[in-house]
């Protein structure tokens with residue numbers, strides 16, 4: 551396998567850093583850790599450095615690692631019924647992901663190979679930095695009906711129940727597989743999905759995909775909290791990537807949870823939530839703040855002065871979003887939010903087709919998203935939003951080393 555072009559020094563020189571940091575970081579933390587070229591645990595300002603995030607770890611990167619600025623999320627349906635062929639695809643995807651997250655081109659690169667054959671890599675990320683690219687793979691409920699995997703479907707990988715007010719579009723829902731690509735450079739994220747789709751030609755086909763910008767949650771609470779398209783700080787009370795105990799309690803599947811192949815994994819809920827931006831923009835500031843239970847400027851909970859002051863829920867309106875979503879109102883239910891804003895042009899009636907692409911990770915979706923979303927049935931925010939797409943995935947544990955591959959714990963059992 552040859553290296554990529556010598557005309558991409560910035561990407562290649564960072565690989566050296568990424569490679570060295572990767573080994574150090576993985577050894578130090580025993581899991582997927584983010585690496586800056588200074589070798590420190592990552593700070594969002596590292597976005598500017600274009601650093602690489604370790605691909606190998608106990609858990610997949612892209613969950614507890616710091617949230618990048620951009621998203622390309624894709625779901626795939628499997629078109630092959632040949633299990634060996636599908637397993638080979640997972641191995642090929644892993645090899646490509648290992649290279650792309652380190653800032654390298656896929657396979658033998660984008661040029662310099664056989665003139666008669668298409669190059670291994672599509673080329674648009676040449677010269678770009680790794681940009682903290684993470685690639686996270688998940689398996690949807692429908693995958694388990696294939697390849698004789700019925701018995702391996704986790705109990706927690708339920709068919710999501712219907713929720714009040716949703717209007718789900720089948721063309722933007724479900725999927726046998728998903729790949730979440732996050733990076734600080736949108737071209738790096740799009741390149742990654744495009745190349746995985748290309749490798750999957752004839753075995754999987756993209757079902758739907760979503761581009762996102764402007765992260766709406768952070769896993770680094772010390773950094774400035776991002777704002778969503780409604781103008782409010784979003785992600786103030788989230789699980790931080792450094793909170794090992796809370797991650798263990800609420801995000802990672804444990805030994806006792808089962809099934810065995812999911813230990814170290816998590817469950818991902820993806821919801822495309824449309825925002826009715828125009829009526830929102832005509833809503834008074836007071837009403838907007840009442841709806842969330844936080845003020846717009848500082849992001850402080852009602853009656854408190856600072857964003858990170860503990861919320862006093864009873865001071866909020868009974869239908870305030872934060873009051874209803876808070877763990878104290880949901881028997882302790884806690885999720886790790888990792889969503890992005892989206893704007894897909896206008897809808898034909900001149901309204902902005904925009905909203906929140908909600909992504910949340912949890913140890914058990916029945917105790918996490920389902921519980922909270924049911925409670926949000928009376929949310930005052932519902933007048934301004936609608937869930938229009940939905941999917942749930944079992945996200946397997948991390949790829950441990952260079953010989954490991956995505957999904958090995960599931961597929962190597964009887965293979």
Ligand code: HEM
Nearest residue numbers: 778782783784785786787823872875876877906922923935
């Ligand atoms: C477009 C839809 C949504 C918007 C604009 C939105 C916005 C917000 C904002 C501004 C906050 C306060 C800041 C923070 O702590 O993050 C918040 C908190 C929260 N939201 Fe949402 N949210 C949306 C949908 C959802 C959904 C679907 C869920 C889960 C089912 C959810 C769960 C939460 C949770 C758990 C909190 C933290 C509550 C706390 O601990 O204080 N949100 N949301």
